[in-house]
Amino acid sequence: MLTVILKKEVEGVFVDQFYSFNSVLFPSRIMNASGPLCTWEQELNALGESASGAIVLKTTTFEPRAGNDRPKYFENEWGSINSNGLENLGYKKYCELIPKLKRFNKPVISSLSGFSLEEFTTMVGALDQAGADILEINLSCPNIAGKPQVAYDFEMSEKYLHTIRSTTEKPLWVKLPPYFETIHRQEMARILLKNEVNGVTLINSLGNALIVDPEKEQAVIKPKQGLGGVGGKYVKPVALGNVFTFSQELENKIPVIGVGGIYTGMDAFEFFLCGAQLVQIGTAYKSQGPGIFARVQGELNELLQRKNYARIEDAIGKLKVVEGEEYGFGA
C-alpha cells in the first residue's frame, strides 16, 4: 500500500492558481457538500461550470435508490431538515459519469456509503478505477431507518477504515457526524490518524432532529415520523466546535473540511479561523443554486482585504481565545 504522506508544508500551498491537497489541485477552497443538487448528471455539470472548487457527488450506494417518501426536505430562514434516504443512481452509473466530469478540470470527489464493509470495498475499488480524485467515505447518514450511523460506533469505524484504507491508494476523506464530547472527538481523531485518512469532512447534518409546523401541528417532513438531519444556520456553532477540536487533535496532519451553515463569505471565514482548510456548502447551495460559490468567494475576498489579510492561509487556525472580559456579563 502506498501511503499518501501528508506534510504540513505542502498542504494547502497555492500553486499556479490551484491549492494542493493530497496532491489534488483545487481551484478554490469553497465547494459543494455532498447531498443537495449533486445526484443527476445535469446537476453535476452545473457544478462543473460553477466556481465550486470541486464536484462533490451525492453519496452513492451499491444499488440505485429512490430514497425515502416525499415530502423529505424542508427549509426555513434558520436552515433545513432532510430525510432524503440516499436517493442516488448507484455506483455503476457514477463510474460512467466520473470520466465525463474530468473535463471541468477540478477534483471529482465521490462520496459513498455501503450497507456492509464488502459493499464499501467494492465501490471504493470501482470508483477509484473510474477516476475519482478523492473518495469521501460517508460514515454518518442519519436517515436510514434501522441503520445507525457507523461513525457513532468507534470499533466499527476503525474496522471499516482499516480495511478501506488497504483497498485504495487514492486520497480518502471521511465524513463524520457532529460529536458533542471532547473525548469522542479525540477518540475519532486517533482512529483517523492511525488509519492514514487524508481528509475529514465535518459535520454531516445533525441527525434525528425534528422541525415542527405549529399551525398544522405536524412535522414538516414525512419519513421516520418527521425525524431527519438538520443543516444550515441551526448547526453552525456545532460545526465550528467540531472543526476547531478536530483541527487541534489532528495537528495539521489531516486537513479538515468544514461544513454546516455557510451562507456567506463571513461564515466561511469563521470556519477557516477554526482550522478548516477547505469548506463545503449544503443548505444554502440547495436554495440559491450554483451561483453561490462565486458570491461566497467574492465576499470572502472582500473580507480578507478589509482585514488586511494577503491570503486566507494567514487566517487558518488563528482563532484567538478571549482575553479580558469583552464577552462578560453585561457586555
Ligand code: RRO
Ligand atoms: O441521503 C440522505 O438522507 C442523507 C445523507 Br446520505 C447524509 O449523509 N446526510 C444527510 O443529511 N442526508
